[in-house]
Amino acid sequence: MAELETAPGTQRPGGRTARVRAAVLRAAEDALIECGFDGIDLAEIARRAEVGKTTVYRRWENPRALVADLLVDMAEQSVARTETGSLDGDLCANARLVVRTLTDERQGALFRAVIAAAAGEERTAEALHRFYATRIAEWVPCVTQAVERGEVPEGTDAPEVIRAVSAPLYYRFLVSGDPLDEAVADRAAHAACCAAKAGAYVEPKNDVAE
């Protein structure tokens, strides 16, 4: 039949294929960390993964597609969320986790590389957005619980509060280059908390009524 769309790795996904995928993604991660997004060389990745370079070119048509796939993989590994009993405490825990990740030598380099890769292609960008949508969704409960406790007003846009915590940290990391430390994390969390309590993140469409 005229099945033009038989992408390699889709019809026999088990065994070797899966092993190759895992090895290549791991190697890609290492390469991104060490060389950054556009220092990477597919041939080098193939060598590290102990895989033929033809395979890498066949399965992922370009470096960005490989990064996109890596992001899908990363989204599957979730991180444990801390619960402290107060919104401020939960947001601080989140902010500190983000700072620890971004300032970690390897993780930081990885995130930087991945975000740079996403700047260039729509499909990779989508993968990045899905990754963050997943991460943000994991932390949403700490806001909804705060709403239930009456700490913040009804109708607060929970994901937006979580984004508000990360935003200043990523802004420093990617844009302004200002330092990142625990004090900055706590301040970001505290600011988001203040704003949330003041109702700055209440969604405009629904009125305050439940």
Added chain:
Amino acid sequence: MAELETAPGTQRPGGRTARVRAAVLRAAEDALIECGFDGIDLAEIARRAEVGKTTVYRRWENPRALVADLLVDMAEQSVARTETGSLDGDLCANARLVVRTLTDERQGALFRAVIAAAAGEERTAEALHRFYATRIAEWVPCVTQAVERGEVPEGTDAPEVIRAVSAPLYYRFLVSGDPLDEAVADRAAHAACCAAKAGAYVEPKNDVAE
């Protein structure tokens, strides 16, 4: 003599040299907008600038150095700041300007490309940081004036307030991919304003006393 450090363009900076620099930077800007950071081709830039490609390779050793130079150039063009008389109004004006810039087809692509370029090399990153330091400094007065008016507490970290306005916008632009519009701009400004008034940006080192 053994003067190894005679970089091209430093000893006769006038006339042709300056003209070439300007033409190449313009062409680079266009190329970045159309192709993104790693779609650019130095030869193509040379062609557009009507300049020999040898010249481009000689003056800027790699694409990133060219971007760094472009950023220096961009930092020199400052944007007019609006004054509305209230902190919230000023921050809104700032936020809307940022959103307008990032959502503009050409400008948005340029910023994305430039930030991606900075993710890969220290020198380019420094140029980016200087660019934003300049931009942020331009808007600092609207916070210091608010302090004078008594709108926000003494000791408020003014640049941090400005960063807090931009941060959620850049976070959406680069990281989460959530939409950017005036409502988002206003909310970012309003949240920063709330947090500032609540004293979330008071610098920890000095006590509240003046």
Added chain:
DNA sequence: CGGTTAACGGATCTGTGGTTCCGTTAGGAT
């Protein structure tokens, strides 16, 4: 205004990232 040489630019060469070819290995269905 004339000389010196920094800086430019066309032509040409080269190394490497990426592609193609085809034989080999092993997943999955019977």
Added chain:
DNA sequence: ATCCTAACGGAACCACAGATCCGTTAACCG
């Protein structure tokens, strides 16, 4: 266990980004 073919992998190939050469143009100095 056996077959069929999806998927892998080594080697040879190719195109083009980027480097080099050297003759030309035009800054800056006196």
